[in-house]
Amino acid sequence: MxxxxxxxxxxxxxxxxxxxxxxxxxxxxxxxxxxxxxxxxxxxxxxxxxxxxxxxxxxxxxxxxxxxxxxxxxxxxxxxxxxxxxxxxxxxxxxxxxxxxxxxxxxxxxxxxxxxxxxxTDDRGGLPLLAPMSEVAGRLAPQVGAWTLQKANGGRGVLMGGVPGVGPAKVVVIGGGVVGTHAARIAAGMGADVTVLDRSLPRLRYLDDAFRGQFKNQYSTAGATAELIQDADMVIGAVLIPGAAAPKLISRAQLGTMKPGAVLVDVAIDQGGCFETSRPTTHADPIYDVDGIMHYCVANMPGAVxxxxxxxxxxxxxxxxxxxxxxxxxxxxxxxxxxxxxxxxxxxxxxxxxxxxxxxxxx
Ligand code: NAD
Missing domain, CATH: 3.40.50.720 (NAD(P)-binding Rossmann-like Domain)
Incomplete structure (x- = not known):
């Protein structure tokens, strides 16, 4: 052929x-x-x-x-x-x-x-030709988030891993699927204090078995999200409801409860985004500020690498x-x-x- x-x-x-x-x-x-x-x-x-x-x-x-x-x-x-x-x-x-x-x-x-x-499709109900791009976007998310956290980029000026005597950044990952798991692994590898939220108990059980000690996990509710984001330096949005637009899990009003200069990385932006204030951005102009909270919402993240x-x-x-x-x-x-x-x-x-x-x- x-x-x-x-x-x-x-x-x-x-x-x-x-x-x-x-x-x-x-x-x-x-x-x-x-x-x-x-x-x-x-x-x-x-x-x-x-x-x-x-x-x-x-x-x-x-x-x-x-x-x-x-x-x-x-x-x-x-x-x-x-x-x-x-x-x-x-x-x-x-x-x-x-x-x-x-x-x-x-x-x-x-x-x-x-x-x-x-x-x-594959035998486990997955999408094997989409998964590699989710793996890339997930692993890239803490990297771009860490850059955005730097003071000159509008962030809080917090180092992911901290240093001796100074605690690490707190990272919350919403959605523990392919993107979320890879994001959590890299953020934890950078030394951050990471919590993953998901609505699937089987998925949380898997994450607990496979990654206990590397990062924490918690069942995803509006209340748990509201509590965790108040203390977060970075929130990574990685949810997917197949065939539907992403649910809005952080409202504009909630930005006021977060620390000034905290960073939202909305990987789910290609499904409409999971934060109310998300809008698609490009690699040429990837970040913007809403109410003092920095947003990174590039719709084709794998293109960067x-x-x-x-x-x-x-x-x-x-x-x-x-x-x-x-x-x-x-x-x-x-x-x-x-x-x-x-x-x-x-x-x-x-x-x-x-x-x-x-x-x-x-x-
Ligand atoms: P996935 O199906 O593997 O994982 C999604 C997870 O979200 C599931 O574990 C599900 O239980 C969880 N979830 C659903 N609703 C939730 C809620 N309310 N709270 C917490 N968790 C919830 O999907 P994936 O491959 O990880 O993709 C995630 C998103 O990233 C998708 O929207 C995908 O299109 C997007 N994506 C974007 C880029 C980009 O360049 N921006 C690249 C790849 C993937």
Whole structure:
């Protein structure tokens, strides 16, 4: 099969769909890999690395789309890319179709077979192609929060780990899923005093078993949150209610109960944010102040560490990419119900029920 990987063109997107290692695996499996020139530059992979892996470099996205049987990307195809998709082509990338009728219309019109990273499942009820980005965002949250806590950035001027004779920062993580657990581990590793709140008792039991001594946990109620935030230097919002907007767990009025210069990092901003005063920000202008409380609300946090994110995503997508290439999409999806769960569009038909419901299209 011919596997094509164009350079991402969405603004501020530095990741790439295939690493040189993934290209090398595909070539070793007998496939031809076609990479658009400079596709990997934002993640620190130059054309020479792909050539060494056995891939062929082409000058334009048009050549990639015209030649490839399967396109592997990161972000949903942009309008100009969607025009190049063909009936006999497989598209494997993040799609997020539910809030995007324009993209859905174009994918249906193209006749292509589109498999979305975000709806591929695993045996434990997880989303294995979303998890790596939650891991990245979670581990990044205390790092950006610690920077925001610095005085020159508007923060309280508190060091995460304290020093001998001075106590550490107090960090509250709301939501103990993938993001929250990774955030808590890193914050604790920096020496902070960390408490995780969650509404799932099984999850709290797991956190207690796995991380007792590293960080504390508490059942999430409005009362527990109100009490903990009064004393917190940093609050990390990491909740998710699948398929719903994030619940607002800290109101504007409550900011007045917090210490001046405390920091809110709202990782859940891509689901609307879990603090009333959150609004999406960018890497270019990531923080702002509301009532003396600093907010960090970047909606695509993994973009800040594009190289780590590209490699983490590539590790997770590679087995699926190889199955699609080795068996063809039909057989690969027949053999693996988790990959089949990723199928969103085929031959002008929407095939994913939730997207159909969201857009009012028959599935
Ligand atoms: P997850 O499903 O693994 O974890 C969410 C956790 O929130 C669950 O354990 C759940 O029990 C808990 N929860 C739900 N309601 C709660 C409440 N009221 N109080 C306390 N806990 C509650 O999800 P995840 O992968 O950790 O993702 C968390 C959020 O981070 C999502 O909104 C996701 O979209 C977002 N995210 C953002 C970025 C970014 O760049 N900003 C990157 C990755 C993920």
């Amino acid at each position: 011919k596997i094509g990987c164009p350079k991402e063109i969405k603004p501020q997107e530095f990741r790439v769909g295939m690493t040189p290692n993934a290209a090398q695996e595909a070539v070793a499996n007998g496939h031809e890999v076609i990479i658009e020139t400079k596709a990997g530059i934002g993640s620190g992979f130059d054309d020479a690395a792909y050539v060494a892996a056995g891939a062929r470099i082409v000058d334009t996205a048009e050549e990639v789309f015209a030649t490839a049987d399967m396109i592997v990307k990161v972000k949903e195809p942009q309008a100009v890319e969607r025009k190049m998709l063909r009936e006999d082509q497989v598209l494997f990338t993040y799609l997020h179709l539910a809030p995007d009728p324009e993209q859905t219309k174009d994918l249906l019109a193209s006749g292509c077979t589109a498999i979305a990273y975000e709806t591929v 594009a190289r780590t994110s590209t490699i983490a995503l590539g590790n997770a997508t590679m087995p699926f990419m190889l199955a699609l290439a080795n068996k063809g999409w039909r057989q690969a999806c027949q053999d693996d119900p988790h990959l089949l769960a990723g199928l969103n569009v085929h031959a002008g038909q929407l095939t994913y029920v939730e997207v159909g419901k969201a857009l009012g299209i028959d599935v």
